Amino acid sequence: VAGSAGPTSKSLTLAQDLGDPAFRQVSFDEMEAAYEEQLRGLIEGGADIILLETCFDALNTKAAIYALKALAEADESLRRPVMISATVSDRSGRTLTGQTLEAFYRSVQHADPLSFGLNCSLGAEELAPLARDAASWAECAVSLYPNAGLPNEMGAYDQTPGTMASQLRSIARDGLLNIAGGCCGTTPEQIAAIAEALRDCPCRPRPAKSHRLHVSGLEAVTIDRGRNFTNIAERTNVAGSRKFARLIASQDYAQALAVASSQLESGASVMDVNMDDAMLDSRAEMEKFLRHAANEPAVARAAVMVDSSHWDTVLAGLKNAQGKCIVNSISLKEGERSFIEKAREAGRLGAAVVVMAFDEKGQATDFARKTEICARAYRLLTDRLGFEPCDIILDPGVLAVGTGIPEHSRYAVDFIEAVRWIKANLPGALTSGGISNLSFAFRGNNAVREAMHSVFLYHAIEAGLDMGIVNPAMLRVYDEIEPELLKCVSDVILDTDAGATERLLAKAARIQEEAGTERKTGQGAAEGEADSSPSSGERIRRALVRGGSYTLREDVLRCLAESGKAVDVIEGPLMAGMAAVGERFAEGKMFLPQVVKSARIMREAVDILQPYIEQDARNESEERRKPLVLLATVKGDVHDIGKNIVGIVMGCNGFRVRDMGVMVPAEAILDEAASCCADIIGVSGLITPSLHQMENLCREMSARGMTTPLIVGGATTSALHTAVKLAPLYPHVFYGADASSSAVLASRLLSAREECEREQHDAQEKLRRLYAEAHSGAAGEEAPAAPFPAPTFLRGKFFEDIPARELTVKEVLPYFDWRLFYTSLGVRERQEDAAAQLNADAVGAIDRMAKEGRCRITVSVRFDACRSSGDDIVCDSWRLPMLRQPSGARR
Incomplete structure (x- = not known):
């Protein structure tokens, strides 16, 4: 028997007064107390399972989970497994509070639910795409009990049992469900029909845990080295930004949110929020700011790192953020008892924790102490509290170098080596650091500070650093740092010799003098912009790498005049610049915010050329309609650099290009393809979950009876995956290895489709055969045991x-x-x-x-x-x- 607990009629996330976005009718603690009373009654009444259903606000659900954990900790006999079922507000697939379904799941995953799924809101047909999506990432059983279709004009449900059962079967037969049923409008006849229809459907196998840190705001954020270093915005910190502190002190939350938004636009995906100031009530300000942020989608999409030295302020943050948060920070400074109490409370609220390298003796400053404290904290969290290692973020402590104090000279090296040791010896734990601390000795000299941050990150990321609190705007492209400055900074960070600090100080003084001279003579242009010796094409390439140029329009038009054709400018310096960006990004010499800036410069350059591209097209004698290619990055993936390049190359190869952007659901892609009569569909993805979205897209294209060629590309895609996983779902799907080969493939698919598809299918069949042969020797359950000879010795x-x-x-x-x-x-x-x-x-x-x-x-x-x-x-x-x-x- 499952005891059902609904969402209540209140919301902890949504503002109830438009004039006061921070006002809530009920607090987290009041909501938790109400749930505790209800859940105790359900359990004492005989419930074997607790079902939290029709959940529309993850913060409400977290209050219910907190209550359930509190009951179990007070009395073990009250412990019960929990099932969680969310409801969406419309076909967009988001909850009423704006979260995506995965973001909601990550918010409540700490409950270790028996199942997670959807109920109410819509019928099975409308919820099918969301159920398929959930099946690709949920680490527990997946449930679906929809309404009996949509209500008619009189508010009644008239979907027949056969129709409802058939719609659920179309999802279950692919092995995507574990639990099915019905919600509003469902009758016993419909449940009986569903049970019969699903009797022979395969049950979805429970996947292994991902062992990766997933946090969330309105969107889910996966922190994983395979997906690049994670920037944590530092300017939403009253101690780190005088502007932000001034705005909070004056209660100007609209402008404070604008600061946060600009940090996220610069590439940060997690927002560090700190309100610790002697003149502020940090607890009250944390609560007010996060409540304002919850109603600003541009800010609320990010995950929150709740940063405070006051534990009551940390709790206020966790109890006012609907997503999965990160606590910054806890430490052993006050001993193990306090450390364990705080970690346990953070775990009840579903947060990951940053652990600072402090203990009862003070802050760790050398390698030995850093690793000793981090290892001790890791053991306490995993062995005593059962923390998942991926929810542990160890911060060995970034300390200032270049101070002139000899004892400080190895601070950067010891941090980097401590990170390397943690990744090798504390499996699953993540690492982080406050990057701007490193350059504290050079306050006021941004050129030196930016270079120090970039060089330090280059080495720390190579050692295994997963994330860092850093202002994305204070990073330089590694290869674009002036050589002498790069050498001076590297020597200080790597502590190459005793004279390193003096050389950097001298270089910093010269930079300050040069900056003063520039201001006096009115030369405010960026370094190198006034250099007339490089060609216009080289300046365009440099602008892309640097992510900015004061003379971009002038250089693009001069290059156009030299080449005569807009397409030549795109295929020449613009593509060369983007290739350089891609190489530096792959080598760790550029970071994601800088790549985003480069992409914006690319777009600006193409916009400058657009009238000339159109004029060139009008001047061509060919009168036939250009074929249309529809491009999109699949749902859940925000990467679009490669897709943008494909679009440019396609446009240069005679295609009209319609770009739908990033995070586009399969249904939207196919609806748009039908609307615009696309000749080719191209989708990209950089992360592994994107492959599941491509599988969903192929299933949907087959279900719609489409024959439009589909080209897939991106870092995670491959010819093998396309042949083995995608082609069986949709026979007209093909792999594009890069922008140029995708353009060639698209052209052949339109000019000689039958021949091209036959060649592609032959190649795919060969790959499938080789794959099957390679895996045919795997031992099965009935394989005979091989006779293994015993070794004659066991030592070296x-x-x-x-x-x-x-x-x-x-x-x-x-x-x-x-x-x-x-x-x-x-x-x-x-x-x-x-x-x-x-x-x-x-x-x-x-x-x-x-x-x-x-x-x-x-x-x-x-x-x-x-x-x-x-x-x-x-x-x-x-x-x-x-x-x-x-x-x-x-x-």
Whole structure:
């Protein structure tokens, strides 16, 4: 028996008074007390399961979860599993408070629900896309009990049992549901029809936990190194921004929210909110600001990092944010008891925690203390409190360097090495830091501070840093830092020698002097803009890399005059600039906010050229209609740099391009394709969940009986995935490896479709056959046990009889894997010049080692009893992580 608890008639998130956005009719604590009374009655009345249903506000639901946890902690006999069912306000798929369904799920995932799904609001046909979406990311059972269709004009439900059962079956037969039923308008006849229709449908298998940190505001945010470093906005902090502090003090929340919005537009996806100021009531201001933010979608979409040294202020933040938050921070400064109490309370409210490297002895300043405290906190959280490692964010503490105090010289190095140690020794934990602390000694010299932040992040991210609190506007492109400044900054951060700080101080003084001279002479242009020596094309390329230019229009038009055709400008300097941006981003030398700025410059340049592109098109003799390609980034994915480049290349290849932007649901893509009579549909995705959205899109295209060619592309897509996962769902789907090949493929699909599709299908069939053959040898349940000979020893053994000193380069080279060697250093064999140079250098190095007698080769063999656990190899005393390397990452 499930005891049902509804959403109540109040909302903790929505403002009830338009004149006062911070006013709420009820507080979190009052809501929690009401739920606790109701839930106790349900449990004492005999309920085996608690069902929180028709949930429209995640903050209300979090209050119910808090009450349920409080009951269980006070009396173990009152512990019950919980099922959670949300309801959406319309076909947009968002709750009444504006959250996406996944964002809602991440907000309440700490309840460890038995199931999560949807009920009420709409019929099965309308909720089907949302159920399919939930099945792609929910880490528990998925439920769906819709209304019996939509009410008629008299408010009655007249959908027949057969129709309702058929609509639910169309979802369940794909193995996407675990629990099905009916809500408003449902009768016993409909439930019986549903049970019969679903009798032979496969049950959705429960997926493994993702072990990644998911936080949320109105949107879900996944913090994962495979998806790039996560910027946390720092300007919504009264201690870090005088402007923000002034706005909060004057109660100007509209402008304070504008500060937050600008940080998010610059690339931050999490917002650090801090109200700690001696002249402010930090608890009250935290509550008011977050309540105002909840009603501003541009700000509310981000996840919130609640930052305060006062625990009551932290709790006020957590109790006024509907998404999954991050607490910044807790520490062992007041001992283990206080640490555990605060961590447990944060867990009840569903938050991840940042742990600072403080303990009873004070702040950790060196590598040994940083790792000691972080390890101790990690063990307490995982072993004593059962925290998921991905909900633990360890901050070893970024401290100022370049202060002139010798004891401070290794602060940056020790932080970087502590991050590297944490990633290697505390599995699953994330790392973070307050980046601007690093450059505190250079306050007032933004050029130096920006360079320090970028260089430090370059090395820290390489070591494993997952996120950082940083003003996105105070970052420079690594490769664009002036060489002398780059050298000075790098020497200080890496503590190369005792004179590093003096050299940086001297450089900083010269920069200040130069800035003063520029102001006096009225030269306010950005560095390098006044340089007339580079060509207009080179200046355009630099503008894209830097993300800004005072002379962009002038340079674009001059380049157009030189080349004669707008398309040549796009295919020349603009594409070269975007290629440079892509390379720097892949190498970790540019960060996401800078890439976004580059994309905006690209768009500005194309807008300047647009009239000339249209004029060129009018001047062409070809009169036939240009084919139309419809482009979109799939739902859940905000990356569009690659898609934008595809659009430009398609436009240059004779296509009309209609771009729907990012995070576009499958239904919207196909409705638009039908409306505009698209000849080709192209979708992209950079993250793994995008692949599930592409599968949903293929299913929907088949269901609609479409034959429009679909081209998929993006970092996570591949020819193999397209052949094995997508083509069986929709036969007209093809893989575009990059912008140019996608344009060629699209042209062939229109000019010689039958031949092109036959070639593509043959290639896909070959890939499927090879994939099946590669996996056909996997052991099944009935596979006979293989006879494994027992090893004759279990300890290491060295074979000293191999005469290492007599081996020559000639004897070793036949066994040397040159392809692996090239790949590990980022060189491809087809890059003949680079490969030849690398080969010569390597052979020379090996030859010198052999001649100098510095090369000794031994062989060691060891046997250990072990087993697999996910991607890891586990022995009795140690675990060897075998983490998959993110695409494009190289070390």
